[in-house]
Amino acid sequence: MFGFDPLYFLFLSPALVLMLWAQFRVKSAFNKYSRVRTSSGMSGAEAAREILRANGISDVRVEQVQGFLSDHYDPTKKVLRLSPDVYQSTSAASVGIAAHEVGHAIQHAHGYGPLALRTAIVPAVQIGSFLWAPLFFIGLFFSVFELAMIGLIAFAGIAVFQLVTLPVEFDASRRAIAEVGRLGIVRGDEIVGTRRVLNAAALTYVAAAIQSLLTILYLLMRMGLLGRRSD
Numbered sequence: 001m002f003g004f005d006p007l008y009f010l011f012l013s014p015a016l017v018l019m020l021w022a023q024f025r026v027k028s029a030f031n032k033y034s035r036v037r038t039s040s041g042m043s044g045a046e047a048a049r050e051i052l053r054a055n056g057i058s059d060v061r062v063e064q065v066q067g068f069l070s071d072h073y074d075p076t077k078k079v080l081r082l083s084p085d086v087y088q089s090t091s092a093a094s095v096g097i098a099a100h101e102v103g104h105a106i107q108h109a110h111g112y113g114p115l116a117l118r119t120a121i122v123p124a125v126q127i128g129s130f131l132w133a134p135l136f137f138i139g140l141f142f143s144v145f146e147l148a149m150i151g152l153i154a155f156a157g158i159a160v161f162q163l164v165t166l167p168v169e170f171d172a173s174r175r176a177i178a179e180v181g182r183l184g185i186v187r188g189d190e191i192v193g194t195r196r197v198l199n200a201a202a203l204t205y206v207a208a209a210i211q212s213l214l215t216i217l218y219l220l221m222r223m224g225l226l227g228r229r230s231d
Contacts, residue, residue: 011218015211022203029200030069033093033193034085040185044086044098051102051179052080060105064088071097073104075119080105092186096194099180100201103172106179114167125161128154140222152219159212162205169205173198 009016042050048062060073062080064087071082080101086094107115136151138144177195180186186194220226 008218011214015207015214019207022207025200029197030093033197034091036092036193037090038092038095038190039187041090042185043088043090044082044094047095047185048098048102054183055106057109071101073101075108092190092193093197096197099176100172100198103175106175114164118164118168125157128157159216162209162212165205
């Protein structure tokens with residue numbers, strides 16, 4: 001049961017291929033448009049602070065963190081963390097990513113429902129991501145259906161998180177494009193690069209959601225609930 005199961009990779013192969021392609025698209029788009037400088041001359045950090053100011057948000061800090069494209073907004077601490085390549089650069093790619101993260105801060109300030117839901121379920125998802133596999137496979141091995149079902153439900157929580165993430169990320173990108181254009185941070189053809197970088201990043205979230213759903217189908221099959229053995 002704990003050995004190699006080719007069917008698992010058959011189930012997940014579409015999502016894995018999409019994920020690899022999405023990651024390639026992100027790196028390719030970022031590398032390309034990191035060479036396109038914004039005519040406004042704003043860095044990612046400056047653009048982030050300008051968008052926050054223009055939206056009347058004064059309680060969100062903008063900080064630099066280490067890592068490649070490790071950018072994120074922490075709603076629990078109201079901190080926008082930007083990687084060095086985004087924080088310091090004046091490229092269309094960097095400004096777009098910074099603006100996307102500010103989009104999350106705007107969502108938070110406006111009480112955007114999907115973001116609030118995603119934030120609320122994070123603790124449960126973190127626990128579930130640690131426990132679902134031991135619960136499921138131990139339950140399967142010892143034929144304890146209830147234990148396996150608890151593991152499946154725990155993983156289903158992860159899938160819900162991935163699905164809720166989709167509108168949160170797409171909405172943040174929409175807000176980002178609107179704000180950089182409205183404030184003149186990105187002008188003319190520069191906005192094409194900003195949009196392409198954000199569209200490429202969105203594919204990674206789509207791939208993650210598809211992978212979660214396909215994993216649920218696989219687990220159901222392993223439990224014998226989809227017409228196959230549970231061994």
